[in-house]
Amino acid sequence: MARAGWWSTVAETLDARPVTGWAMTRTLLGARLRAQASFRGSFAVDLVSQFAASLVDFAELYVLLHNAPVIGGMNLTQAGVVFGLSTLAFGLADLVFGQLDRVDRLIRAGQLDTLLLRPTSLLLQLVTADVQLRRLGRAGFGLAAYLVALAWAGVTWTPANVALAVIAPVGGVLIFGALFLASGSLLFWVLDGGQAGNALTYGGRYVSSVPGAALAAPLRAFYTFVVPTILVAYVPAAVLLGLPLPALLWPPMAWLGVPVGVVLWGVVLLIWRASIRHYTGAGG
Amino acid sequence: MRAYGELVVSGFRRYSRYRAGLVAALFTNCLFGFIRASLLIATITAAGTTVGGYDALRASTYVWVGQGLLGAIPLWVVGEVAERVKTGDIAVDLLRPVWTIGQWWAVDLGRAASQVLPRLVPMVAVGALTTGVALPRRPEGYLLFVVSLALAASLAFFAWLLVNLLALWVTEVRGYLNLFMMVLGLLAGLIVPVSWFPDWLRVADSWTPFPSMFQAPVEVMMSSPASAQIIGTQAAWLAVLIGVAQVMLVRGSRRLVVNGG
Numbered sequence: 330m331a332r333a334g335w336w337s338t339v340a341e342t343l344d345a346r347p348v349t350g351w352a353m354t355r356t357l358l359g360a361r362l363r364a365q366a367s368f369r370g371s372f373a374v375d376l377v378s379q380f381a382a383s384l385v386d387f388a389e390l391y392v393l394l395h396n397a398p399v400i401g402g403m404n405l406t407q408a409g410v411v412f413g414l415s416t417l418a419f420g421l422a423d424l425v426f427g428q429l430d431r432v433d434r435l436i437r438a439g440q441l442d443t444l445l446l447r448p449t450s451l452l453l454q455l456v457t458a459d460v461q462l463r464r465l466g467r468a469g470f471g472l473a474a475y476l477v478a479l480a481w482a483g484v485t486w487t488p489a490n491v492a493l494a495v496i497a498p499v500g501g502v503l504i505f506g507a508l509f510l511a512s513g514s515l516l517f518w519v520l521d522g523g524q525a526g527n528a529l530t531y532g533g534r535y536v537s538s539v540p541g542a543a544l545a546a547p548l549r550a551f552y553t554f555v556v557p558t559i560l561v562a563y564v565p566a567a568v569l570l571g572l573p574l575p576a577l578l579w580p581p582m583a584w585l586g587v588p589v590g591v592v593l594w595g596v597v598l599l600i601w602r603a604s605i606r607h608y609t610g611a612g613g
Numbered sequence: 614m615r616a617y618g619e620l621v622v623s624g625f626r627r628y629s630r631y632r633a634g635l636v637a638a639l640f641t642n643c644l645f646g647f648i649r650a651s652l653l654i655a656t657i658t659a660a661g662t663t664v665g666g667y668d669a670l671r672a673s674t675y676v677w678v679g680q681g682l683l684g685a686i687p688l689w690v691v692g693e694v695a696e697r698v699k700t701g702d703i704a705v706d707l708l709r710p711v712w713t714i715g716q717w718w719a720v721d722l723g724r725a726a727s728q729v730l731p732r733l734v735p736m737v738a739v740g741a742l743t744t745g746v747a748l749p750r751r752p753e754g755y756l757l758f759v760v761s762l763a764l765a766a767s768l769a770f771f772a773w774l775l776v777n778l779l780a781l782w783v784t785e786v787r788g789y790l791n792l793f794m795m796v797l798g799l800l801a802g803l804i805v806p807v808s809w810f811p812d813w814l815r816v817a818d819s820w821t822p823f824p825s826m827f828q829a830p831v832e833v834m835m836s837s838p839a840s841a842q843i844i845g846t847q848a849a850w851l852a853v854l855i856g857v858a859q860v861m862l863v864r865g866s867r868r869l870v871v872n873g874g
Binding site for chain 2: 374379382388393395397398400401461520522525528536539547548554
C-alpha cells in the first residue's frame with residue numbers, strides 16, 4: 330500500500346509541474362550554454378574570429394573612406410556610428426536567431442521530424458538548440474564601435490537623442506531577427522535557397538552598415554520599403570548626428586525601427602507557420 | 614592521368630546538379646553586386662575621377678566580373694578535408710593509388726569549371742545592362758583570363774587545404790576556417806580592389822599569395838598590361854603552396870590515428 334502511495338506521489342508531482350515554455354527555455358538554453366563553455370580553447374578561437382570578422386567588415390569602410398574623406402555625406406567617425414549600431418544589432422540578432430537560416434540541414438538529415446513531434450514550439454527548440462555564445466564577439470565589437478564613434482562624433486545629448494540611441498539597437502535586433510526567420514521559412518519551400526535568404530540577412534546587414542546616401546536610389550528604396558534595414562542604423566545615426574537625409578528618407582523614420590520590427594515579426598510568423606504546414610517529412 | 618580526368622568530370626557533374634541553388638546564388642550575387650558597385654562608384658565620385666587607377670567603368674567591371682567568379686573561386690569556408698580527418702574518412706583517400714592531394718584538387722577543379730559559365734555570364738550581362746562593363750576586345754584576352762582563373766581557383770583551393778590540414782594537429786579547426794575566410798576575402802581583393810588599400814597594407818599584401826587568388830583574374834579580364842607578369846606570379850605561388858601542402862600532409866599523416874575498421 331505504502332509502495333503504491335509512493336508511486337502515485339511521484340506521478341502527481343510530475344502532473345503538478347507542467348513544463349511551461351519558460352521553464353523549457355531555461356532548461357534547454359542552460360544545457361547548451363554549459364556545453365559551449367566547457368570547450369575553452371575552441372571557444373576562444375571562435376570568439377576571436379568573430380571579432381576579426383567585424384574588424385574586416387570595418388576595414389572595407391575604412392579603405393573606402395581612406396580614398397575619399399566623405400562618402401554619402403558621412404566621414405569616418407560618422408560612418409563609424411552607422412557601422413557600430415548595425416553591427417551591435419546584427420550581432421545580437423545573430424546570437425539568438427542566426428541558426429534559423431540553417432534549418433535546411435535539419436530537413437536534409439531528416440531531423441526536423443523529431444523536433445516537430447516534441448510537444449513544444451519548433452521555433453523555441455531551434456532558437457535554443459544552437460545559441461552560439463561566440464557571436465557575442467561581433468555584438469561586443471559593435472557596441473564598442475557604437476559608443477566610441479558616438480563619443481567622437483559630438484552628438485548633442487538631448488533627451489530625445491538619448492532615447493533614440495538606446496531604442497535604435499532594439500529595433501535593429503527585431504528587424505534582423507525577423508529577417509533570419511524569413512530566410513529560414515524560405516528553406517521549407519526551396520531547400521537549396523539558402524543563398525537567396527542571404528540577400529535578406531547578410532545583404533541587409535551589409536546595406537545597414539554603410540552610409541545609406543551612398544547607395545543608388547533603387548537599392549535605397551528596396552532596403553527601406555521591402556527589406557527595411559536602412560532603418561536599422563543609417564537613419565537613426567544621421568538623425569543623432571544632425572545630418573541631412575537623401576530622397577525617400579525623412580528624419581521621423583529614425584523612430585520606426587521598433588514598430589517596423591514588430592509588424593515584420595507578425596508577417597514573418599504567419600509565413601513561418603505556413604512554411605511548417607507545407608513541410609512533408611520523408612517518413613524517416 | 615586518366616583517373617584525374619575522371620575526377621574532374623565527376624566534380625563537374627556533381628556540382629552542376631544544384632539548379633535551384635544556382636538561381637538563388639545568382640539573385641544574391643546580383644544584389645550584392647549592386648550594393649558594391651554603388652559604394653565604389655560613390656567613393657570615386659566623392660574622390661574625383663579615379664581611385665587607385667579605377668574610374669567608374671573599371672570599378673563596375675571589377676565588381677561584376679568579381680561577382681561572376683564567386684562560384685568558381687572558393688572564398689567561403691571549405692571544410693571538407695578537415696571533416697574527413699575528423700571522421701577518419703581520410704584513411705580512404707590516403708589508401709587510393711593516386712596522389713592524395715591530386716584527387717582532391719581534380720574534383721575541385723571540376724567543381725570550379727561547372728560554376729564558371731552559369732555564374733559569370735549572367736553577372737557580366739547584368740553589369741553590362743546596368744552600371745557597364747569593359748571586356749577584352751581580342752580573343753587572346755579571354756584565353757589569358759581562363760588561364761589566370763584556373764590558377765586562381767587552384768591557389769584558393771590549396772590555401773583552404775593548408776588550413777584544413779591543420780586538423781591533423783588540432784581537433785577543431787572551425788575557428789581557424791572562419792578566421793581565414795575573413796582574411797582571404799579582404800586580402801584577395803574581393804571586398805575592395807587591392808590597389809585601393811592604404812600603402813602599408815597594399816605593400817604587405819603584395820608579398821602574399823592572396824591577390825593571386827582573386828584580384829589577378831579580374832585584372833587579366835580588365836586587360837591589364839601586366840597580365841603576363843600576373844600569371845607568372847600566380848604560377849610561382851601555386852608551386853609554393855603545392856609544396857607546403859605536400860609536406861604538411863606527409864608530416865601530418867605520420868601522426869594520424871584513425872580508429873575503427
